Amino acid sequence: MVAHIWDLLTLKESLWVKWMHSYRIRGRSFWDIPMQSNITWTWRKLLSLRPMVQQHVWTKIGDGTSASMWFDKWDVICPLSSFITPRAIANAGFTLKTKVADVYRQGEWEWPDQWLTRYPILLNMQHIDLRNMNDKVVWRSSAGKELDYFAQNEVQWSSMVWFPQAIPRHSFFLWLLVNKKLKTQDVMARWCASGNINFNLMCCSLCSLGPDSHEHIFFECTYGSQVWNGVKDIAGLSSIANSWDMIFSHLVQVANSKIAMISKLVVSVAGYFVWQERNFRLFTSKKRSADRLVDIILATVWMKLHTMRFKRTSQVERILQDWSLPRGLIVEDDDCG
Numbered sequence: 001m002v003a004h005i006w007d008l009l010t011l012k013e014s015l016w017v018k019w020m021h022s023y024r025i026r027g028r029s030f031w032d033i034p035m036q037s038n039i040t041w042t043w044r045k046l047l048s049l050r051p052m053v054q055q056h057v058w059t060k061i062g063d064g065t066s067a068s069m070w071f072d073k074w075d076v077i078c079p080l081s082s083f084i085t086p087r088a089i090a091n092a093g094f095t096l097k098t099k100v101a102d103v104y105r106q107g108e109w110e111w112p113d114q115w116l117t118r119y120p121i122l123l124n125m126q127h128i129d130l131r132n133m134n135d136k137v138v139w140r141s142s143a144g145k146e147l148d149y150f151a152q153n154e155v156q157w158s159s160m161v162w163f164p165q166a167i168p169r170h171s172f173f174l175w176l177l178v179n180k181k182l183k184t185q186d187v188m189a190r191w192c193a194s195g196n197i198n199f200n201l202m203c204c205s206l207c208s209l210g211p212d213s214h215e216h217i218f219f220e221c222t223y224g225s226q227v228w229n230g231v232k233d234i235a236g237l238s239s240i241a242n243s244w245d246m247i248f249s250h251l252v253q254v255a256n257s258k259i260a261m262i263s264k265l266v267v268s269v270a271g272y273f274v275w276q277e278r279n280f281r282l283f284t285s286k287k288r289s290a291d292r293l294v295d296i297i298l299a300t301v302w303m304k305l306h307t308m309r310f311k312r313t314s315q316v317e318r319i320l321q322d323w324s325l326p327r328g329l330i331v332e333d334d335d336c337g
Contacts, residue, residue: 001045005030005053008046009137014158016175019168029071031079032096054079058140062133064101074100077121084119100135104128157248160255160264167304170268177214177271178248185212205281206274217278218244218271223290227274230294234322235266259315265304270297305329 007017008030024043025033031054035047059067059074067074070081070089086096092112094103103110111122138146161174176182185202202212206223210216219228225242232238236259240250247267254260273293280286288296305323309331310316320327 001049002053005046005049009057015162015166015168015171019172027097029068031071032081056139056141058138060136060138061100061128062131062135064104064130064135065099067100067135069094069098069100069103070096075125077125101130104130157252157255160251163261163264165261165265165304165308166268170272173272173275174268177218180214182214182275184214184217205278215244218274224274226290227270227293227297230290231266231270231297234298235263237263262319265301266297269300273297
């Protein structure tokens with residue numbers, strides 16, 4: 001979870017980060033987002049970790065144009081929001097989006113006069129040297145040493161999950177599936193320390209014949225197999241067995257090829273809706289047939305493809321024919337998707 005926060009703060013190049021900034025953060029400081037009651041478990045968990053994480057996340061000032069004046073930690077007395085209220089900020093003519101460079105000019109802090117009396121700790125703030133370089137987020141230990149905990153090579157499956165044509169919510173789901181982070185009963189059994197729950201009695205809500213596990217649901221159970229059989233041909237995966245491990249292995253091998261775009265879309269959408277159906281049956285009285293789910297999956301992919309533009313190739317001609325897409329999606333443009 002801390003690694004996800006780090007990705008958000010450092011603007012890691014991924015669809016999940018872009019989606020979170022577009023739909024969750026929306027231009028605010030991550031440290032200033034309120035904890036609302038109607039948010040997802042994952043987002044709630046990330047926000048709840050802020051008090052622990054913030055003491056280690058520092059911003060090294062470069063030009064000061066991206067570091068938050070109030071919420072980022074770039075001096076020992078920061079974050080300033082810990083003692084300067086939003087009302088005081090607004091009354092002084094600033095906004096919650098004010099950056100360090102907006103307050104530090106010609107080597108001096110431009111504080112309102114009354115602030116120096118009201119907040120004498122501001123007198124202890126160090127002068128900074130604004131330079132022609134980007135502000136940089138760093139991780140500091142309790143002893144003040146900069147650490148490189150989060151530097152790591154890109155995982156081999158990243159382009160299978162995060163790719164330009166992906167549907168963000170489905171990519172995020174696929175990330176959870178690849179990392180076995182979905183709350184299946186086998187995963188929850190490992191979380192249960194009391195041992196009071198008999199997870200062996202909790203079987204797959206889709207077929208009632210196997211375990212509620214990542215391996216079984218996608219796409220080995222009888223329901224999941226019907227769904228997979230209904231979409232794999234048009235996804236170009238007719239030879240791939242009804243096994244998540246086999247599907248995953250194949251997609252990792254071909255993920256960087258242009259021909260795999262349709263396959264990745266179909267698999268992410270199919271997995272998302274199979275998981276949704278599993279939850280419907282587990283927590284509600286709703287049920288959809290496998291054929292109905294296949295129709296929903298193919299319609300979702302069709303709508304996504306309908307928003308895209310393609311270069312003219314023999315492969316594209318087949319895609320348009322297989323998916324009954326209009327030829328107007330073909331454009332003579334080297335930059336099309």
